[in-house]
Each structure stands twice: as C-alpha cells, then as structure tokens.
Amino acid sequence: xxxxxxxxxxxxxxxxxxxxxxxxxxxxxxxxxxxxxxxxxxxxxxxxxxxxxxxxxxxxxxxxxxxxxxxxxxxxxxxxxxxxxxxxxxxxxxxxxxx
Amino acid sequence: xxxxxxxxxxxxxxxxxxxxxxxxxxxxxxxxxxxxxxxxxxxxxxxxxxxxxxxxxxxxxxxxxxxxxxxxxxxxxxxxxxxxxxxxxxxxxxxxxxxxxxxxxxxxxxxxxxxxxxxxxxxxxxxxxxxxxxxxxxxxxxxxxxxxxxxxxxxxxxxxxxxxxxxxxxxxxxxxxxxxxxxxxxxxxxxxxxxxxxxxxxxxxxxxxxxxxxxxxxxxxxxxxxxxxxxxxxxxxxxxxxxxxx
Amino acid sequence: xxxxxxxxxxxxxxxxxxxxxxxxxxxxxxxxxxxxxxxxxxxxxxxxxxxxxxxxxxxxxxxxxxxxxxxxxxxxxxxxxxxxxxxxxxxxxxxxxxxxxxxxxxxxxxxxxxxxxxxxxxxxxxxxxxxxxxxxxxxxxxxxxxxxxxxxxxxxxxxxxxxxxxxxxxxxxxxxxxxxxxxxxxxxxxxxxxxxxxxxxxxxxxxxxxxxxxxxxxxxxxxxxxxxxxxxxxxxxxxxxxxxxxxxxxxxxxxxxxxxxxxxxxxxxxxxxxxxxxxxxxxxxxxxxxxxxxxxxxxxxxxxxxxxxxxxxxxxxxxxxxxxxxxxxxxxxxxxxxxxxxxxxxxxxxxxxxxxxxxxxxxxxxxxxxxxxxxxxxxxxxxxxxxxxxxxxxxxxxxxxxxxxxxxxxxxxxxxxxxxxxxxxxxxxxxxxxxxxxxxxxxxxxxxxxxxxxxxxxxxxxxxxxxxxxxxxxxxxxxxxxxxxxxxxxxxxxxxxxxxxxxxxxxxxxxxxxxxxxxxxxxxxxxxxxxxxxxxxxxxx
Numbered sequence: 042x043x044x045x046x047x048x049x050x051x052x053x054x055x056x057x058x059x060x061x062x063x064x065x066x067x068x069x070x071x072x073x074x075x076x077x078x079x080x081x082x083x084x085x086x087x088x089x090x091x092x093x094x095x096x097x098x099x100x101x102x103x104x105x106x107x108x109x110x111x112x113x114x115x116x117x118x119x120x121x122x123x124x125x126x127x128x129x130x131x132x133x134x135x136x137x138x139x140x
Numbered sequence: 141x142x143x144x145x146x147x148x149x150x151x152x153x154x155x156x157x158x159x160x161x162x163x164x165x166x167x168x169x170x171x172x173x174x175x176x177x178x179x180x181x182x183x184x185x186x187x188x189x190x191x192x193x194x195x196x197x198x199x200x201x202x203x204x205x206x207x208x209x210x211x212x213x214x215x216x217x218x219x220x221x222x223x224x225x226x227x228x229x230x231x232x233x234x235x236x237x238x239x240x241x242x243x244x245x246x247x248x249x250x251x252x253x254x255x256x257x258x259x260x261x262x263x264x265x266x267x268x269x270x271x272x273x274x275x276x277x278x279x280x281x282x283x284x285x286x287x288x289x290x291x292x293x294x295x296x297x298x299x300x301x302x303x304x305x306x307x308x309x310x311x312x313x314x315x316x317x318x319x320x321x322x323x324x325x326x327x328x329x330x331x332x333x334x335x336x337x338x339x340x341x342x343x344x345x346x347x348x349x350x351x352x353x354x355x356x357x358x359x360x361x362x363x364x365x366x367x368x369x370x371x372x373x374x375x376x377x378x379x380x381x382x383x384x385x386x
Numbered sequence: 387x388x389x390x391x392x393x394x395x396x397x398x399x400x401x402x403x404x405x406x407x408x409x410x411x412x413x414x415x416x417x418x419x420x421x422x423x424x425x426x427x428x429x430x431x432x433x434x435x436x437x438x439x440x441x442x443x444x445x446x447x448x449x450x451x452x453x454x455x456x457x458x459x460x461x462x463x464x465x466x467x468x469x470x471x472x473x474x475x476x477x478x479x480x481x482x483x484x485x486x487x488x489x490x491x492x493x494x495x496x497x498x499x500x501x502x503x504x505x506x507x508x509x510x511x512x513x514x515x516x517x518x519x520x521x522x523x524x525x526x527x528x529x530x531x532x533x534x535x536x537x538x539x540x541x542x543x544x545x546x547x548x549x550x551x552x553x554x555x556x557x558x559x560x561x562x563x564x565x566x567x568x569x570x571x572x573x574x575x576x577x578x579x580x581x582x583x584x585x586x587x588x589x590x591x592x593x594x595x596x597x598x599x600x601x602x603x604x605x606x607x608x609x610x611x612x613x614x615x616x617x618x619x620x621x622x623x624x625x626x627x628x629x630x631x632x633x634x635x636x637x638x639x640x641x642x643x644x645x646x647x648x649x650x651x652x653x654x655x656x657x658x659x660x661x662x663x664x665x666x667x668x669x670x671x672x673x674x675x676x677x678x679x680x681x682x683x684x685x686x687x688x689x690x691x692x693x694x695x696x697x698x699x700x701x702x703x704x705x706x707x708x709x710x711x712x713x714x715x716x717x718x719x720x721x722x723x724x725x726x727x728x729x730x731x732x733x734x735x736x737x738x739x740x741x742x743x744x745x746x747x748x749x750x751x752x753x754x755x756x757x758x759x760x761x762x763x764x765x766x767x768x769x770x771x772x773x774x775x776x777x778x779x780x781x782x783x784x785x786x787x788x789x790x791x792x793x794x795x796x797x798x799x800x801x802x803x804x805x806x807x808x809x810x811x812x813x814x815x816x817x818x819x820x821x822x823x824x825x826x827x828x829x830x831x832x833x834x835x836x837x838x839x840x841x842x843x844x845x846x847x848x849x850x851x852x853x854x855x856x857x858x859x860x861x862x863x864x865x866x867x868x869x870x871x872x873x874x875x876x877x878x879x880x881x882x883x884x885x886x887x888x889x890x891x892x893x894x895x896x897x898x899x900x901x902x903x904x905x906x907x908x909x910x911x912x913x914x915x916x917x918x919x920x921x922x923x924x925x926x927x
Contacts, residue, residue: 044163044355046233047226056223063215067208070381078385082377090370097226097366099359106566107171114175117594118182120681124697125186125630128685129193131696155484155491155568157904165493165567172559176597183601183631187616190627271614311615311622318614322605 045102055096062089151354163356170360174367177330181371184323188378191315196383198312201279201299203382205269206320207260211380214256215372221249222369229362232345232355239345239358246365247338250331257328261321269317277313320379327375330368337361391798391877395895410495411898416481417796418502423477424865426468426509429516433461435858438820438851446838454837455522456538462525467547468509470777471639474646475557476505478788479585481796483561485889485896486579488570488905493563494556501556508550515542524835526636529617529628533609540610544603551596551603554642558592561585570888572907579887579911580669584649587673591638591645591680599635602628626691633684641680643777644744645673647784648715651737654791655719656912657885658734659726663912665718672711679708689760698757705755712748716741731883732806736787739814743779747772750825765835768828774821786813786864793868794882798895799875805867813860819853886912 066085074081095101100111156162192199228242268276278297287294287301300306341361344350350358396413406414436457440448449457480498484491492498515521521543523532532540565586569578605616606628615621617628656663663669685693685701719741728734750772754760763769793801823846828834832843839847881890888905889896909916 044233044359046230049227049230052223052226052230056219059219060216063212063219066377066381067212070208070377070384073385078383082381083374086374086377089373093222093366093370093373097222097369098363106168110168110171110175113594114178117681118178118185121179121182121598121634122186122189124682124685125627125634126189126193128626128630128693128697129190131694133694135695135699137695153495154899155489155493155495157568161567165563168566169494169559169563172562172593173555176555176559176593178597179594180597180601183598183605187605187627187631190624194624195622272612308622315615315622318608318612318616322608326604 045099047096047099047102051096055092058092059089159353166356166360167363170363174363177367181323181326184319184326185374185378188319188323191312191319192378192382195312195315198277198309199316200383200386201309202269202277202313202316202320203380204384205264205267205277206380207263208380208384210256210260211376214253215376217249217253217256218369218372221246221253222366224249225362225365228341229355229358232350232358233352235352239350240342243338243342243345243358247335247342250335250338250365254328254331254335257324264317271314271318271321275310275314275317277310323375323379327368327371330371334361334365334368337364392893392895392897394897395798395893396898397798397895399898408499410491410499412480412484412492412495412498413796413896413898415495415498415502416477416479419472419476419480419505422502422506422509423469423473426464429513430461430464430469431858431861433457433464434854437461438854440837441839441847442851444839444841444844444847449837451837452522455524455835456520458835459521459524460516463512463521463543463547465777466525466639466643467550468505468512470643470781471554472505472550472557473643473781474650474785474788475561475585475588475642476502478581478650478785478792479557479561479588479646482581482792482889483564483585484568485892485900486582486887487565487568487573488888488901488907489564489568490899490901492560493568494560497556498560501553501560504549504553504556508546508548508553511542511546511549515539515546518542526632527606527628528632529606529609529625530619530623533606534613534618534620541607544607548600548603551600554592555596558589558596561589562593565589570901570904570907573888576667576670577907577910578670579649580652580663580666580673581646581649583670583673584645584652587677588642588645590674591642591677594681595635595638595642598631599639602631602635605631626688626693629688629691630684633687634681637684637687638677638680640773640776641676643781644712645676647740647781647788648673648712650784650788650791651719651740652715653885653887654733654737654787655722656914657791657883658729658731658737659723660914661722661726661912662910662914663718664721664724665714666911668714669718672714675711676708679704679711683708683755686755686760689757690764702755702757706752709748709752709755712744716745716748730807732801732803732810733787733791733883735807735810735814736783736790739810739817740780740783740787743775743783743817747775747779750775763828765833766828767824767832767834770834771821771824771828774824778821779817783813786810789864789868791883791885792889793871794878795880795889795892795894795896797868797872797875798878799871799873800878800882801864801871801875802867805863809860809863812856812863816853816856816858816860820850820857821853823847823849823853884917886914886917 062085066082069081069085070078094111100107152159152162156165224242224245228239228246230236231238231242264270268274279299280297282297282299284296285294286292294301298306299309338361341358344357396411406418409415436449440446440454446454480492518539521536521538521540523536523538523540527540565582608614609616609618615623617623617625619625652663652669683701683705685697686705689698750768754763754769754772790801790806793799827843827846830843832839878894880892880894888907891905892900
C-alpha cells in the first residue's frame with residue numbers, strides 16, 4: 042500500500058461542500074418536514090461523514106482491507122443499535138405465556 | 141542493524157521487513173483502533189436512540205435549550221480544523237514547509253472549539269440544566285395559566301400542571317442532559333487527547349522528523365482527528381436540532 | 387537443527403529486573419503475563435474455595451449473606467476479567483503468534499508491553515477494591531442495585547475492568563495487524579496454523595465488543611457518582627437497557643475465552659494423532675463464524691428480564707445457530723483422531739478432557755437456548771454448571787494442555803511426563819465431581835448466589851465441594867513442577883514432539899529475534915504425512 046498524495050484542491054472542495062451541508066442541515070431543521078426531519082438530518086450527517094472518510098482520511102485511495110474495517114465498524118454499531126431497539130419496539134407483539 | 145541515512149532508505153523498526161510494511165501495519169493499526177472508537181461512541185448513540193424514542197417531547201424541549209449558533213459555529217470550526225489537518229498531512233507527504241504551521245492552526249481551531257464548549261457548559265450551569273439536585277427544565281413557551289381544575293395558577297415555564305407528568309418530564313429532560321454532557325464530554329476528552337498528539341507532532345516536525353519517506357505519524361494522527369470531527373458531525377444535529385421547526 | 391540448548395536465547399540474553407520490566411520481546415512479555423495471570427487465578431480460586439466451603443452445609447453459617455455476595459462476585463470478576471479473557475491470548479498467543487507466522491515480533495512491541503502494564507494496573511484496582519471491602523453485585527453489575535443501592539465500592543472495580551479492557555484491546559489490535567501484515571513469504575491465509583485463525587477471530591471479537599463494555603462501565607460509574615438516571619427506573623431510566631449494554635460484550639466475551647483454547651486443541655490433536663486436521667477450511671471458517679454469530683445472541687441472558695417475547699424467540703433461534711460452528715469443530719477434531727496414530731502424552735490427555743467436557747457444556751448450552759427450559763433453570767446451579775463446563779472443562783483444559791505442549795519451547799526443558807499425566811487425570815476427576823452434581827442441583831431448583839439451601843441438597847453440595855478440593859490439588863501440582871523443571875528439568879530438543887509449525891523450527895529456548903531471516907513456507911499446515919514420527923519420542927518409556 043504505497044501512500045497516495047491527495048491534492049489540496051480536493052481538500053478545499055470537500056471543505057466547501059461540508060460548509061454547504063452544514064448550512065443545509067441547520068436550515069432544514071427549521072423547516073417542518075413532518076416525519077422526515079430526522080431522516081434528512083441523519084442523511085446529511087452521513088453524507089458529510091462520507092466525504093471526510095473518503096477524502097480527508099484518504100479511504101478513496103486505500104486498499105479494500107480498510108474499507109472492510111470501516112464497514113465492519115459501522116455494521117456492528119448497527120447490529121447493537123437495531124437489535125437493542127427492536128426489543129423495545131416489539132414489546133407486546135407476543136404476550137407472555139399465561140397472560 | 142545497518143545504519144541508514146535519512147536521505148536514502150526510510151527508517152523502520154526492527155520487527156518490520158521494510159518501511160512499507162511498517163507504514164501498512166501502523167495505518168491498519170490506527171484504523172483498527174478507530175473501529176473500537178466507533179463501537180465506544182456507538183454505545184452512547186444507542187442509549188440516545190432508545191431514550192429519544194422513549195421520551196420524544198422531553199428530548200425536543202431539552203434540545204431547544206441548546207444554543208444552535210454556538211453549536212453551528214463550533215461545527216464550522218471543527219470541520220475547518222479537519223481541513224488544516226489534511227493540509228498538514230499533505231505538507232508532510234510532499235516535504236513542504238507548512239507542516240508546523242498547519243498543525244498549529246489545527247491546534248488553534250481545536251482549542252477554540254473547546255473554549256466555546258466551555259462557554260456552553262457555563263451557560264447550562266447558569267440555566268440550572270446540569271443533572272442533579274438543582275436541575276430544573278423550564279418551558280419558556282408556556283406562560284402562567286390556570287390548571288385544568290381552574291382553582292390554581294400554574295407558574296410560567298412549567299410544562300405541565302400534572303405533577304406526575306411534570307416530574308417525569310424533569311426526569312426525562314435530565315436523561316437528555318446526562319447524555320448531552322456524557323457525549324459532548326467524551327468527545328471533548330478525545331479532543332484534548334488529540335491536542336496532545338498534535339503538540340507531540342509539532343515538536344517532532346520542528347526537529348525535522350518528517351519527510352516524504354516518513355510521514356506516517358502525521359497521517360495517523362490525522363485519521364484520529366478526522367474521526368473526532370465525524371463524531372461531532374453526528375452529535376450536532378442529534379443534540380441541537382431536534383424538532384426546531386416547532 | 388541442533389538438539390542442544392543454544393548458548394544465547396531470549397531468557398539469558400540479558401539479566402536483571404529492568405531487562406524484564408522494559409522488555410519489548412513478545413516471549414518475555416508472555417512470561418510476564420504468565421506470572422500476572424497465575425496470581426489472579428490463585429486469587430479467584432481462593433474465592434471459589436470460600437464459596438465451596440460455605441456450601442458444605444445447608445445453613446449460611448460460615449459467612450454472612452452480604453459477605454457471601456462479595457465472595458461470589460469477586461470470584462466471577464477476577465476469574466472472568468483477569469484470568470479467562472486474557473489467559474491464553476496473553477500467554478500462549480503472545481509467545482506463539484509471531485513465531486507461528488515466521489515474524490521477529492508482534493507489529494507493536496511497545497504496545498504489547500503497555501498492554502501488560504495496563505493489565506496489572508487494572509488488577510491492582512481490583513485487588514485494592516478487595517482490600518477495602520469488595521463488591522456484592524454479582525460480576526454482572528445489574529442496575530439499579532449497582533448504581534443506587536449497594537454500599538460497596540463499585541467505582542474502583544469498574545475502573546479496574548475498564549483499564550484491563552484497554553489491555554485486551556491493545557492485544558487484539560496487535561494480533562490483527564501482525565497476522566495481516568507480517569506473515570512469512572509463502573504463508574498464505576489457508577496455510578496458517580488454526581491456532582492463528584483462532585486468535586485472529588478472538589481479536590476481532592475483542593475489537594468489536596470490548597469498547598461497548600467500556601462505555602457500559604463509564605455510564606455505570608457516571609450514574610453512580612453523579613446520580614444520573616440512565617439505568618435507574620426511579621429517575622426515568624431503564625435497567626433492562628443496562629443488561630443489553632452489558633451482555634452485548636459479555637456474551638461474545640465467552641467466545642473470547644473459548645476460541646483460543648480451540649486453537650490450542652487443533653495444534654495438539656494433530657500432533658498426537660500424527661495426522662492433518664480433518665476439514666481445515668471448515669475449522670478455520672467456524673472460528674470466524676463463532677466470532678460473528680456470537681454477537682447476535684446476547685439476549686439469551688435476558689429471557690426472564692422483561693425483554694420482549696419476540697426478541698426472546700429470535701435470540702433463542704440464533705443461539706441454536708451459534709452452536710453449529712462449535713459442533714463442526716468437535717466433529718472435525720474427532721475425525722482427525724479417526725485412524726490417527728494416537729499417543730497419550732500430557733497435552734493429549736487435556737485434549738481428550740476438553741473434547742468430552744466442552745461437548746457436555748455445549749450441549750447444555752443448547753438446552754439453555756430453549757426459552758422454555760431456560761425460564762425454569764435460569765439463575766440456578768444448572769447455569770453455573772453449564773458455564774463452568776465450558777470455561778473450566780474447556781478453556782482451562784486448553785490452557786493447561788497448551789502450556790504443557792509448548793513448555794519445552796518456552797523453557798528449553800521437558801516437564802516431568804509422569805506428573806503431567808497424573809495431574810491431568812486428577813483435574814479431570816476433580817472437575818467432574820465438582821460440577822456434574824451442580825447440573826442436578828440446578829435442575830432440582832437450587833438457586834445460584836445463595837449461601838443457604840434446603841437440607842435435601844446437601845449430599846450433592848458435599849460431593850461438589852469434595853471435587854473442588856481434588857481440583858485444587860490438581861491445579862497446584864503443575865504450578866510446582868512447571869516452575870521446578872525450568873531449572874532442573876531434562877533439557878529439551880527443539881522439537882521433542884515432532885510437531886509441524888514454524889515455532890518448532892527454532893531452537894529451544896528461541897533466540898530473541900526468533901528467525902534470523904523470515905522462513906519460506908511451502909507446505910500446508912499439519913503436514914504430518916510428510917514427516918516421520920520422532921525416533922522414540924521425547925517421552926519414550
């Protein structure tokens with residue numbers, strides 16, 4: 042894995058995008074999007090994080106092993122979150138035997 | 141081990157076969173560590189999710205007591221510090237002269253972030269929003285009004301006339317603020333560590349330790365710093381921007 | 387390869403306490419860990435002795451109830467966090483992982499040393515806590531008792547476990563990077579010894595799970611110190627959420643404990659059957675399957691905690707599934723024995739013990755995965771017996787088998803074979819006498835964590851305590867002769883058992899840098915069909 046040098050031009054472009062997205066997320070928070078406010082906020086945050094990971098952290102130019110590490114980390118956080126939440130969401134779906 | 145000149149071969153520790161293996165190993169090591177950090181903060185985000193799902197009104201009300209302007213400014217500052225960090229890495233990789241300067245800029249922006257955070261914490265103390273015996277969440281949108289029975293006045297700022305509901309609201313708001321302080325506090329702790337790492341890099345850079353052949357420490361501290369930035373990128377909307385349109 | 391002890395090796399290359407306390411040699415660090423871990427085993431074992439002494443009689447007449455609570459709590463904490471989880475990886479893993487892959491050391495030797503210091507720091511916090519009165523919450527720290535009601539000192543122990551968790555993470559990180567990046571030329575993934583696969587899978591679990599334990603402890607400590615309400619229902623919090631947090635790590639933790647032992651078994655069973663492992667790809671894949679599936683079953687500890695019935699059903703099914711890769715391993719080890727040329731040296735005796743006892747432990751685990759059965763036996767001695775069959779009948783057997791198998795390489799000396807076989811047999815007998823009655827006790831309804839019990843359970847409890855005494859003797863004997871033989875044992879050749887694997891291609895004890903240059907690998911692992919049985923063997927007669 043030889044190191045890849047990323048041009049500062051790309052860094053500035055990413056920075057500008059991140060600034061725009063930050064402004065967007067604040068603006069969107071003050072709009073009534075009904076049930077979609079949370080999805081929009083998380084979507085924008087995910088997009089920002091992706092830009093940081095791909096360009097600032099050079100992952101765009103990294104070998105697949107690094108992608109696997111990142112994927113595993115995110116997936117396992119997802120497992121913890123989703124499985125725990127699903128306990129709470131499914132309370133009452135099936136009654137306790139005898140009740 | 142044969143002596144190696146700085147200009148020619150890059151230096152590597154004895155357990156590695158060559159500099160490239162060392163760089164690969166160190167980079168993988170930092171990413172593996174960041175994986176553990178994702179799971180660590182992930183626990184906090186999970187607790188946040190469960191409690192926000194459980195107490196949406198209390199969380200929204202609590203979120204409105206955070207200062208969007210200060211949070212937004214801090215977001216800009218921190219992303220800016222990621223930019224300067226990336227530029228520092230670039231300078232180290234190409235052997236440019238800006239390494240120390242960009243590192244110092246990153247430290248400056250990071251310190252500014254922490255300074256604003258300190259101001260916010262101070263505000264929370266003044267507003268009695270530190271979880272504990274003196275905690276009191278007020279709903280500023282509620283003027284004084286008669287209770288449903290019509291025989292008593294409910295003071296301004298109290299969300300509910302029903303003492304049971306009001307007590308629950310106070311408890312749930314305290315959970316929000318417990319999470320707020322735990323999450324931003326843990327984040328700030330990681331930034332302090334980051335500042336320490338940056339200071340160490342500045343000292344090493346001033347001694348000319350980094351070159352195109354050896355820039356790995358700057359790269360991996362950069363990875364850590366960007367990760368801390370990413371945590372904030374999620375903290376900001378989740379803590380500061382709940383139901384702001386209401 | 388010369389059969390004489392080399393003049394200079396990692397043990398005598400430098401002398402003095404500073405050459406040990408500041409070493410970067412993974413082999414010395416392994417021995418440092420051996421000392422720390424053995425000490426903690428003795429501490430945890432003392433608490434076990436106190437438990438079994440109390441349970442000799444039905445009345446709670448040896449200790450007060452509160453004291454007894456502290457005793458079983460500390461037994462659990464010390465054994466789980468300071469012996470079983472670090473045990474095999476920190477001692478055998480540290481020593482062997484670089485050698486098995488043909489490397490000079492781990493990727494990050496200084497992190498390795500730091501890892502040992504962090505372990506000791508964590509152990510110190512815990513020992514300090516024991517001195518100032520212990521904790522009484524059970525090793526599971528369930529809230530709100532642990533956050534609000536107990537008067538014992540939770541924070542020092544919490545800190546100790548947190549710090550030791552860091553030690554664990556650094557070890558896992560080191561193994562993963564080393565195995566990925568420092569394999570010798572020709573050593574492809576599917577030529578790796580299964581010991582390496584096992585430690586790789588273990589390290590994956592460590593990296594994914596331990597951070598969640600860390601945040602759980604942080605939240606626990608914050609709640610206790612600042613009276614926050616994360617897990618206290620009186621303050622709006624949810625105690626079941628604590629259990630989700632706690633078990634997300636603590637279930638995979640049991641796979642951290644067993645996988646390395648399984649790796650040891652693969653190495654020993656092939657050597658003493660003089661056969662290649664049956665189904666190498668399946669054994670390797672099952673290590674990863676256990677690591678990943680093991681994260682999806684934690685709710686089976688919470689069947690009666692008011693978790694949703696739906697979640698209970700899903701966790702039950704997943705718990706059935708996670709047994710499959712373990713079963714695959716047992717089948718493959720057994721198939722390896724079939725038509726092998728079997729000999730019964732001490733390490734192999736531990737393998738046979740493991741195969742039988744781990745199978746019983748695993749099958750009872752399947753029983754517990756059934757929702758209906760678990761509701762009946764939860765928090766009884768059935769559970770206690772189940773996990774001791776796996777952790778003691780499985781992990782400790784693997785640990786001792788591995789210590790014996792590699793002792794000639796580690797020390798350059800042969801352990802006394804007669805004493806080795808005798809203690810293995812004593813341990814096997816003592817173990818079964820201690821823990822089999824506990825299955826029956828649990829089924830009959832004796833609850834765990836109680837210091838008094840109904841009269842009719844006394845006979846089985848007396849059997850259990852008698853077994854524990856025998857087991858204790860069985861453990862002490864190797865402690866004596868392994869240390870004794872380091873100085874006075876017969877000198878070992880570099881490969882007394884005629885085993886395959888790069889670690890056996892070095893002198894015994896090995897030089898500090900293991901290999902002067904990276905060896906080149908051209909063979910699959912366990913190529914026993916290609917090498918002759920060593921003439922007479924090291925232990926002939």
